[in-house]
Amino acid sequence: xxxxxxxxxxxxxxxxxxxxxxxxxxxxxxxxxxxxxxxxxxxxxxxxxxxxxxxxxxxxxxxxxxxxxxxxxxxxxxxxxxxxxxxxxxxxxxxxxxxxxxxxxxxxxxxxxxxxxxxxxxxxxxxxxxxxxxxxxxxxxxxxxxxxxxxxxxxxxxxxxxxxxxxxxxxxxxxxxxxxxxxxxxxxxxxxxxxxxxxxxxxxxxxxxxxxxxxxxxxxxxxxxxxxxxxxxxxxxxxxxxxxxxxxxxxxxxxxxxxxxxxxxxxxxxxxxxxxxxxxxxxxxxxxxxxxxxxxxxxxxxxxxxxxxxxxxxxxxxxxxxxxxxxxxxxxxxxxxxxxxxxxxxxxxxxxxxxxxxxxxxxxxxxxxxxxxxxxxxxxxxxxxxxxxx
Numbered sequence: 001x002x003x004x005x006x007x008x009x010x011x012x013x014x015x016x017x018x019x020x021x022x023x024x025x026x027x028x029x030x031x032x033x034x035x036x037x038x039x040x041x042x043x044x045x046x047x048x049x050x051x052x053x054x055x056x057x058x059x060x061x062x063x064x065x066x067x068x069x070x071x072x073x074x075x076x077x078x079x080x081x082x083x084x085x086x087x088x089x090x091x092x093x094x095x096x097x098x099x100x101x102x103x104x105x106x107x108x109x110x111x112x113x114x115x116x117x118x119x120x121x122x123x124x125x126x127x128x129x130x131x132x133x134x135x136x137x138x139x140x141x142x143x144x145x146x147x148x149x150x151x152x153x154x155x156x157x158x159x160x161x162x163x164x165x166x167x168x169x170x171x172x173x174x175x176x177x178x179x180x181x182x183x184x185x186x187x188x189x190x191x192x193x194x195x196x197x198x199x200x201x202x203x204x205x206x207x208x209x210x211x212x213x214x215x216x217x218x219x220x221x222x223x224x225x226x227x228x229x230x231x232x233x234x235x236x237x238x239x240x241x242x243x244x245x246x247x248x249x250x251x252x253x254x255x256x257x258x259x260x261x262x263x264x265x266x267x268x269x270x271x272x273x274x275x276x277x278x279x280x281x282x283x284x285x286x287x288x289x290x291x292x293x294x295x296x297x298x299x300x301x302x303x304x305x306x307x308x309x310x311x312x313x314x315x316x317x318x319x320x321x322x323x324x325x326x327x328x329x330x331x332x333x334x335x336x337x338x339x340x341x342x343x344x345x346x347x348x349x350x351x352x353x354x355x356x357x358x359x360x361x362x363x364x365x366x367x368x369x370x371x372x373x374x375x376x377x378x379x380x381x382x383x384x385x386x387x388x389x390x
Contacts (some may be wrong), residue, residue: 001318001372002316002317002318003375004371007117007374007375011370014114014371018107020037021037021109022365023092023094024095025082025094025096027080028140029136029140029142030057031057031079031080035133038109038113041117042113045113045117045121046121047062048061048062054151055135055136055142055148057079057135057136058145059131060131060133063123065125065126066124067126067127067387069126069128069385072128072129072130073129073158073160073380073385074160074161074339074345075112076132076133076336077105077109077111077162078137079105079133081094081138082100082359083099084100086100088100088363101365102361103138103358105137107373108164108165109133110374111369111373111377112133114377115374115378115381116131118374125386126385127385130157130160134146137336143338147338152342159306159343159344160345161306161310161346161347161348162336162345162347163347163349164349165350165366165373166352167351167353167356167357167363170351171351172318172322172350172372173323174311174322174351175311175324176307176308176311176323176324177330178303178308179302180300180301180329181301181302181330181347182329182331182337183300183330183331183333184267184295184297185261186258186295187257187293188258188274188291188292190215190278192208192211192253192288193251193288193290194206194208194211194252194287195287197248197249198248199247199249206285206286206287208250208287209243211285211287211289212253214281215281216255219235222235222269222270228266231262232329232331233259233262233266233267234258234331235259236257236258237255238258240253260331261299264299275291278290278291297335297337298335298337299337300334300336300347302345303344303346307346308325309346310380313379313380313383313384314350314380317372317376317379350376
């Protein structure tokens with residue numbers, strides 16, 4: 001492994017930054033302290049321009065290379081935490097109850113800050129680097145809000161790159177999947193409005209629990225009987241809420257969950273089948289069933305050529321045997337996909353030590369990944385905006 005020496009020299013400071021961010025996690029669109037720390041660091045590093053408040057709490061910085069040039073490369077990191085009570089046991093655990101950086105966004109933010117510090121010092125490239133610190137990645141639409149607020153109108157990019165830590169891969173392994181790499185996702189909330197009654201006289205009710213449980217089973221038929229086997233889809237019911245007493249049949253039940261997909265036509269089919277099933281169940285049982293189904297993430301599409309360039313840049317840092325293109329697709333979702341719909345680019349995963357999965361209360365990010373990620377960010381800039389290329 002050949003981490004950029006100048007970045008390795010301040011790796012201890014990156015760890016301090018990450019630990020501070022980890023101890024003070026903030027949910028989506030609430031990243032006021034985090035955004036303030038980012039802006040403060042960028043000013044200290046000598047970043048040319050710093051713009052705050054884009055997309056609510058987003059921060060954008062610009063670094064101009066000494067070689068001039070008009071090309072622009074965007075580097076993006078997410079900043080938000082999750083509504084999880086931390087159980088990692090680390091000394092720098094969350095001080096904000098019910099909030100935790102269980103997905104490693106504190107690490108992503110720190111890695112981009114490390115790249116910013118190095119690039120602002122060296123400026124050994126032609127063109128401009130656009131540093132994008134995004135709020136609210138965890139299903140709240142932070143990327144879409146930044147874009148709606150004029151992100152790429154104010155700060156146009158020719159290419160854009162992002163990354164994510166990966167506790168499921170060996171330390172230092174970097175993978176990039178060209179084409180559809182991560183699933184699109186829709187979230188749904190279904191409300192069954194029946195008629196309540198005394199639990200001893202259920203014949204007087206139109207029991208939303210009985211109807212709702214039958215509906216949950218029917219929803220699974222969308223995957224097993226309506227989805228082509230060659231076009232994967234995942235439908236998961238993750239919440240079923242009804243009732244408040246032992247002796248009362250409730251009036252309503254709510255069912256919530258998510259659909260993951262890689263093909264738009266599959267998403268459209270699932271949308272229509274869910275609505276049809278709910279309408280049919282409502283008619284069959286004589287109740288009202290409402291459906292709120294909304295797209296939250298698009299399919300993340302990596303540009304094939306830029307994927308290869310990203311893997312090559314990563315190989316300069318971790319070694320040719322540790323960085324490669326992959327055919328593996330992840331059913332998880334990432335709203336960097338929205339940025340890739342506007343600007344071509346690529347998204348990679350960087351493996352690190354640890355065996356606790358993401359979004360787990362005991363998740364711990366390996367600090368050794370920080371200079372690695374920062375170096376990969378820096379190297380893609382230096383390889384895609386080489387001095388004298390014009």
